[in-house]
Amino acid sequence: MPANRIPYERYFEVSALPEPGVPMHSYAYLRRLTSDVLETAPVWDTHAHVGRDRDGRELDFIGLLRDLDDYRVNGAVIFPFNDPEQGTDFRVPNDRVWDAYRAAPERFVPFMRLNPNGPWEDEYERCRDRGHRGIKLHPRVQDFALNASAAMEIYARAATDRLPVLVHTGYGMGAASDDLAGIASKRPPSGA
Numbered sequence: 739m740p741a742n743r744i745p746y747e748r749y750f751e752v753s754a755l756p757e758p759g760v761p762m763h764s765y766a767y768l769r770r771l772t773s774d775v776l777e778t779a780p781v782w783d784t785h786a787h788v789g790r791d792r793d794g795r796e797l798d799f800i801g802l803l804r805d806l807d808d809y810r811v812n813g814a815v816i817f818p819f820n821d822p823e824q825g826t827d828f829r830v831p832n833d834r835v836w837d838a839y840r841a842a843p844e845r846f847v848p849f850m851r852l853n854p855n856g857p858w859e860d861e862y863e864r865c866r867d868r869g870h871r872g873i874k875l876h877p878r879v880q881d882f883a884l885n886a887s888a889a890m891e892i893y894a895r896a897a898t899d900r901l902p903v904l905v906h907t908g909y910g911m912g913a914a915s916d917d918l919a920g921i922a923s924k925r926p927p928s929g930a
């Protein structure tokens with residue numbers, strides 16, 4: 739090999755590759771990636787969907803609990819998929835998330851999912867009043883802009899009620915950080 743040739747493995751984080759025989763999807767591999775932090779610190783998953791998705795996949799809370807146990811994760815923030823029974827306001831899948839929380843309240847933090855293009859106000863109040871602890875929004879699937887007026891209204895209500903809002907910014911979306919920074923700068927930090 740020429741002396742100046744960059745070895746192919748330089749392109750990988752070699753120390754993070756699983757050893758032969760260690761599956762990519764395994765606790766053994768995750769433990770190595772995280773330098774054993776899962777052994778020594780409480781770990782919570784802040785993004786877990788529960789129920790059914792229009793793409794045909796599903797994960798019930800029993801299955802999620804099993805995964806959390808397998809990966810030594812204490813608990814998860816849970817919210818609906820893009821559920822085929824979401825209707826106009828996600829009432830049915832929000833109920834599913836609530837039922838999961840009631841079954842394992844020490845393992846789950848229930849968020850509601852809302853559709854800003856639908857009649858979201860009643861569902862927001864229903865879920866807030868019974869104890870959902872935050873909101874999940876998906877701008878691509880529910881087809882709204884991050885700064886759409888209904889979305890802005892949801893952020894304002896959430897700030898008033900001191901509920902966190904989790905927004906999908908990954909697959910299928912362009913860069914969102916400038917938009918999010920613009921939205922955040924319109925609101926004074928709520929320290930109270």
Ligand SMILES: [Zn+2]
Nearest residue numbers: 785786787906
């Ligand atoms: Zn998600």
